[in-house]
Amino acid sequence: MLADLEARLARFQRLGLAHLPTPLEPMKRLSAHLGGPRLWVKREDxxxxxxxxxxxxKLDYVLHDALASGADTxxxxxxxxxxxxRQVAAAAARLGLDCHLAVYHGRVAPPNAAYETSGNALLNRLFGATLHDVPWTGDRNGAIRDLAHRLTETGRKPYVIPYGVSNPLGAVAYATTVVEIARQSAALDFVPSAIVHCSGSAATQSGLAVGAAHALPDTRVVGIDIDAEPERVHADVIAYAKGAADLLDLPFDPACTEVVAGHAGPAYGIAHEATIEAIKLAGRLEALALDPVYSGKGLAGMIALIHAGRWPADSDLVYIHTGGTPSLFAYGDSLGL
Ligand SMILES: Cc1ncc(COP(=O)(O)O)c(C=O)c1O
Known part of the structure; x- marks a missing residue:
């Protein structure tokens, strides 16, 4: 089924912006520290x-569509x-497109002064994006649509990239990760029992779930809710997965989607003790730089599931490092480092 998934994915065009395939590396010291299972990290950072x-x-595919539409912004x-x-701003710089971003304030209480100016906030400016401060209302895409509307009225040709680059095409894009993991794990002589990662705007998990159901049927995709909204995340995972399966002409069974609650801490964007501990372990044992909002919470969730005995010690798990390293600097001393 792997070749079939590849053939279906080949119907979609990508720009070739992202460096792919990303490495799949063993985490031997973290595995030994936890007493098994064998842990691997897929370096999506x-x-x-x-x-x-x-x-x-996701942007590799979505921006192919943007250029085809004649967008200039x-x-x-x-x-x-x-x-x-920040990744949209970076891609826009590479493609020579203007970039306008609706920057939501109020979803997260800033942990310190660096939050507003450092990490991704600094990189957005470095990459030349125009930033528009807007209040967080809970409608993730509302201010983005309003901004696009205003730009259209001034004669621009904007292309709207949804919050988190999450839509069915973004999910199709993420199914390519399954092809890479299937090939890389076969070359390393293992079949993953699970692929574990943090889930937020959801299309990452949707693509993994649709891809694995077809090409890695013995591998369970486990999303760790980091939004402290597990029902909303799960509903979105199902919606984008259904959309991606339709685009790929594949059947879809919602049973392939699993969102685990209970590891997001008190709220989105607040690093709690288990997350800080996971970030420190990954740094000290594997030289990985995880972030407190996403990848650190994902690893904290996976460690909790391992401690709860979810997988036998002789199984193989793939943890996806989804990135987010720049925000590590914005959280600074709130991590006690
Ligand atoms: C570093 C990082 N990891 C994971 C995610 C979650 O991916 P998704 O939004 O597709 O669920 C995000 C989304 O913003 C992210 O920035």
């Missing part, structure tokens, strides 16, 4: 452009330390 991250894989948005909008 190494997708290249503008310090990388999982959104570039990319419009997106996210919170102050959004990795997604």
């Amino acid at each position: 190494c997708t290249g452009v503008g310090l990388g991250g999982n959104k570039l894989r 990319l419009v997106s948005g996210g919170v102050v330390q959004s990795n997604s909008q």
